[in-house]
Amino acid sequence: MQTLTQSAQVELRSSGDMCPHMPKDRCVPADIAKWFINRADREAGDDMTHLKLQKLIYFAQAWHLANTGDALFQEDMQAWTHGPVVPSVWHAYKQFQWDSIPTGDDPDVDHRVAQYLELIYKNYGKYSAKELERITHRDDPWIETRGDIPLEAACSNPIGKRLMRDFYAARIGKSWQ
Secondary structure, three states: OOOOOHHHHHHHHHHHHOOOOOOOOOOOHHHHHHHHHHHOOHHHOOOOEHHHHHHHHHHHHHHHHHHHOOOOOOOOEEEEOOEEEOHHHHHHHHHHOOOEOOOOOOOOOOHHHHHHHHHHHHHHOOOOHHHHHHHHHHOHHHHHHHOOOOOOOOOOOEEOHHHHHHHHHHHOOOOOO
């Protein structure tokens, strides 16, 4: 099973300089989703399934929280069976189920946000959707949020931003305590 390499964690730690401090709700999950969908290199065989998209959005939020202490977007993610999910993004793309989501309109994303998302994609886009799911299932924010809820059971518990921030910050030697 693959894990995020130490060098990738260092690179994500250094991303703090490019992590934008945006006004509340400046970044919305829908635009972040569009950015990742359009970023997939389909000519090279990459695709963007709903499962993979949700995990990329999760890691973008988690590492932004770890580096800046601030959320990239305000909507809560939930600890669903297959990992963290942004409900509004799930509703927007649910019709694609397990199929690849086609590219669409360009998102309204600040250039600093785009640079940051590119770094997330560079470090996580190479993994399959199922591998990203396994990674999130090993990490405390998803585990603690689900608690004793069986894997096959529905769960809409929000994953706490503070929990995400502290867990990923610890992985890069930061503390927001």
